[in-house]
Amino acid sequence: MAGDLFGDDAPVESGAATGPVPLAERLRPRALSDVVGQEHLTGAEGAIGRMVAAGQLSSIILWGPPGTGKTTIARLLAEAVGMRFAALSAVFSGVADLKKAFAEAEKMATAGKRTLLFVDEIHRFNRAQQDGFLPYVERGTVVLVGATTENPSFALNAALLSRAQVLVLQRLDEAALATLVERAEAEVGRRLPVTDDARGALIVSADGDGRFLLNQVETLFAASIDTPLDPAELAQFLHRRMPVYDKDRDGHYNLISALHKAMRGSDPQASLYWLARMLVAGEEPLYVLRRIVRFASEDIGLADPQALIQCLAAKDAYQFLGSPEGELAIVQACLYCATAPKSNAAYAAQKAAWAAARETGSLAPPANILNAPTKLMKDLGYGAGYSYDHDAPEGFSGDNYWPDAMAPVDFYRPVDRGFEKRIGERLAWWDEQRRQRGE
Template structure:
């Protein structure tokens, strides 16, 4: 689905001065002009249904920068005839919130409801977020919050229970090209770039319509005699860094993508996501820690060398530094992606930990207890212990489970890689135990 910010035929705003930034001059005048977020604004979308009914409920608009959150909030208020008030959590404090609520109460007394738009709402602390609740519950304001962060982590549960979360899509290539065409129509001349450079310009926006229009405005602001090619455009404009907050949602999304690609044995995709993280500035040792975790969680004993490869990559990176040491990280990533997979060790850990919590007070059987004193020997500690190295094949088949607890099975090796051989050993030992215990 396209993720356009402006419709194909949306006119420029006549009420915006010509000296205003290009992005502001191209803001839609009607909610119907916002296209590409049709899953929200269309007749079957949440916003479309609210407008049709003339009844708004509080919502949280979650999406990347430059996808139209502020525009949608403003046009939503206009569509249902509500007063629009806006605060930014970056610049506002408790006094600003109190004033906004007081103004809304006055307008409500006069018969007009207020749509209160809070930009970057996740930047308000939890106490400030709780302060919205009574005004939302009484209907003093309809709250529309905008955030680039995952609301599940950034917003109070109480606030989320009173607001519907709506997800905006990042702008795709078609949408961004539409913005360039609208800018050219607004300015009245074509962008001074070649077709190749236009493609590079669109790609550099990384889905952010506002950023793209600012770059376009920069190109229109200077005299350029001949259309710029891609290399000349790169020299003229600053390159946009990938959107990646190392301690926020983008951080966890990319590491999740890397983990899933590794688990799916897609070496090419895994390498891409690793590159996305490192190019964007992720700490290489963090990536190595996640690869090392993967080696135990998703490969385990199917290939015991996977863990060794990760630890060796860590040592190599610390020895060589960046960028030379990053090749060792790539090697570990590719080894993990191409190794046989097994989560048997991971599942065994979960099952054993659960059993330990349930049966934590059971003592080991007396035959495997150490007996360093005469008293302990008299109490039966170590009595009847079978020393495995003295038994045929080095296997005694003795009991190692607590009295009153039957043997359990936590580790179930898969029929892949080295674990296939481990499974054969376990089956042989199990058969010997059954024979010794009479079946």
């Protein structure tokens, strides 16, 4: 498959291309300075710029979304420092291909020519295959440049990561994408057949993917369009691009994290946006609901006890109505949580209490609060001196409920917000009553 300007396809083999050369291939940068959108890496002060200036490359992992220039950067890196460029795709390569690539690199090394081995989709190699790179990287047989769209922390072996520098490529912003459109127009020799508004819509629809944008541009140039298309006509002419979102990968976890943080930050507008991003991209609604229910306990708790009830009601409503009608109940739960008073006191109390339970082992409850159904147990002091709270003034006895060998601990500390403010006042009154009765 032919490589493209900002994608991650394998490079073109000599003589393999037939027919017209795709626009993206014709616009492939000839120097690192031509790569758009990654100046933080390729500029003079960037990691790649510094490597090229020094004439020395170390093994690197290029991590970024599709269509941001990983393949192109790797090829230009090899050219910039005079290294042999070899490429593999983890999707199509196996152990035999790796062995062949390493053997060729060793042969070239004896002739004084170092090899930059570019491995596309490197995260698709299993752990054993990734380990196979280590001796060749350590000996300097190859300088490894891996490309991945997945988080290297989870997708790559720690041993491999320790021998490579991770460089993060950014999704192309609108200015970078606009530059690509201008270069395409210069290459073709005419303006894109769209209005200015449609041009902006086209750039936004690319979602940061330069390869996708250039493919759309090429489609527009190839069509017979007499009158520039407006945004509505453009949407009818081009298929709609779905957001990049892998439900079991980084996109999934990044967006649910964004939703959680926005609700915690009491920003209902941003919360609704991230909720929409997930549901529009095809996330399972019940998964989102489970996370919102968890939020109601973790970040709101008793500051507004209705939050948990609202979320469970939303779950019931969605299961009763299904999509799309039931999604409004999810929206209601999201907005309720985002606008509710916040407290993580219950969450903090749980962690503290669990830690104390592990540390104190099997301390027995005080004898006065133990039931004594037999004479032997009564003789041992079970239940002796127990105060029945309902018979006490104000319904509060102030009795001791802690193990004899353990001092009372304040696990739960309500915040001064929402319903928890009233709880805090109640706890303070009880504490004062205990103090007075202990005097």
